[in-house]
Amino acid sequence: MTTTSSAVPTIGLPFPRTEYERRQQRVFEAMERANLDALLVTAHGHLQYLGGYNGRGAYFMPFPLILVPGREPTFVVREYELGSVRLESCVEEIVTYREQFDFAPVCAAAVRRFGLRGRRIGLELGCWDLAPADVSALQAQLPDMKFADATRLVATVAAVKTEMELEAMRFAMEMTDMAVRTFQHSLRDGITEAEVAANIDREVEKAGGVLRASSTTLLFGERTKLSHGSPKQHPIRNNEPAFMELAGIKHGYACGLVRSAVLGRHAETEFLHDLSVEVLEAVIAAIKPGATAGEVDAAGREVLKRHGHPEFLNHRVGYQTGINWGERGNISLEPGALDILEPNMTLHMPIILRGESGYLIGTSEHVMVTERGAEILSRTPHTLHRAS
Template identity: 60%
Template sequence: MDQTFSVIPLAGVPFPRAEYERRQQEVLGVVAGAGLDALLVTALGHARYLTGYYGGGSYFGPFPLILAPGHAPTYIVREYEVESVRAYSCINEIVSYTQERDFAKVCGDVLRRYGLENKRIGLELRCWNLTPSDVYKLEAELPEMTVVDATELVGSVAAVKSELELDAMRNAMAMTEVAVRSFQETLRNGVTESETWAAMQGAVKKTGGEELRLVSLVFGERTKLAHGLPSDHAINSNEPAVTEIGGVKFGYAAGLVRTAVVGRHPEAETLLALSNEALDTAIDVIKPGVTAEEVDATVRKVIERSGRPRAFRNKAGYQTGINWSERGNMDMVPGVKDVLKAGMTLHMPIMLFGEKGHIIGCSDHILVTERGAESLSGAPRTLYRV
């Protein structure tokens, strides 16, 4: 399998060149369908999906990947990062600029060379890694260019996973489940969040895991934090604990939310039961052809029937993949009419607010199949009690 495009040791990309070429061609298809002449991909997750490059150097300036029919995919990057981009991506055509102030001129020169200076160009305007200043300078460089918001185009292709991607997701989930077991086994009266987090990381490393990504790990009163990071706060008797974590393989993260209690905590137990009921109801309706807003609506109906309409203040779920998720990818929220397709992966965290502010819930990571929803996880969603 031809996976490496650089002679630098331990560099390269995780998938064969043909996989990246397939993705690029599918994106070019939706670019043409949107009436665009080219697309500048700037969102880190979308660029990584199309090239393999993890995007570390783009912190200091935009690194657009130019996709245009009839031209090789072209990366515009800082000169300092050229060798890293070459080593960690499948892109051969790399054009560099020296400092951030040079970006618009260099990018504009490439677009002119490709005959695109007066064409309709898609930019990911609602994603990270592209500032209003970047757009204004590029428009000043190419005043006849028409900029179109193309935020959702790459995500619409990346939503449906290949078998190679699904293998990565399943491997990532295996690491997530190792971390969940460690979370549960470590809990006891007096243990701190930091101690539990260290145990979770250690367990994943011991089993050969690539990375464990943390979204939240909180105990007791700190479960009122939506995305709380571990501290030296200890859990006491009759307090809840909540974690949202995900193992990672080749950049693909498989997240899960799990709740536990040391002793008893009636409100946490009630909220978790409601979270599970809403999640089960949503999973039952998931199949190809159902819209994102329909899945979200099933969750909201269960919450409303419970008499706790203000308990649910989030979304029913979202599309997952590289970088866990990416701004501009599909969310399951009211008004989103995107249709579910076989091969999509969805993280569905149903997090509920209690009357005292505790945020309690659980999640499942779903693969959409022709037969309906298939969970990527075998870890029970029920309350873990110490």
């Protein structure tokens, strides 16, 4: 076991150290409300939010960030990743382990150093990156401590963005908008998904941006019946639809959009898109401080009920965004959800409808909750693009 408390180089941090300290303090306040004496943060997005390190090396075993109010945090990481963690994290106290069998005893020893015997410790049980075997091993090492599920704690804090976070997201959205415009301008008979994707990458790179590669879906024609799909050497033909979902990214903050197009005419997908716009606008109108996530979801479904097609939407209407697009345990705009919306939360609402023939067509917006409602971050209309 190795511990370091030397000054950490901050060249790899995208935000000032004070920004991370402010976030940690908000988590401490949430821990007090949840009656937790300690918290082990293991979700990659939450690690990046609270300490800067993006968690890439934590595929092997968890990299818990141990948070105890009034104490400096401790990071438990693989020794192999120590250099990267030092460079990319603002956490000074770092404890290392070497192999998988070392993780539980080393982590337990680090927890015991805080004098938490008989205390209540939160684990992110509903997030990625913490396996049941990890939990069992920690419980065996710490039989005198009480474990509680703290899945939603960091997510709820991180849902409300600071000005620095919003600045990063606005830049990310500029790159997303550029990608959308390139997608629209590229459409012509015979061009392939892969060629359009290459055009998008080139234009975004020229502007000094990047896209979140793992979230890109680009589909033409019959392939728009797929729920997700990376671009292939598949051409679009006249009177076929096109669908894309992608996100610009800055400092780990992604701003995604869904946009659809038709080369020529395609009656079924045009009908689906018109309906998706009506649903989306109802969802956006329902977003305001004090509304619940479930109420926002219900506003969109009510539109489909009025049209007699509730079955067209088979997923939630939206979700919390920020660091790590797909973090499990984040706020979800789904039926019955009780999370309360607050100003400066950011949300993505992809309204993608499945028609009777299986086409998946729709649109989305990425918004910030304001005191009065919702601010749309994109500058490209969510109408159907018609190419010829």
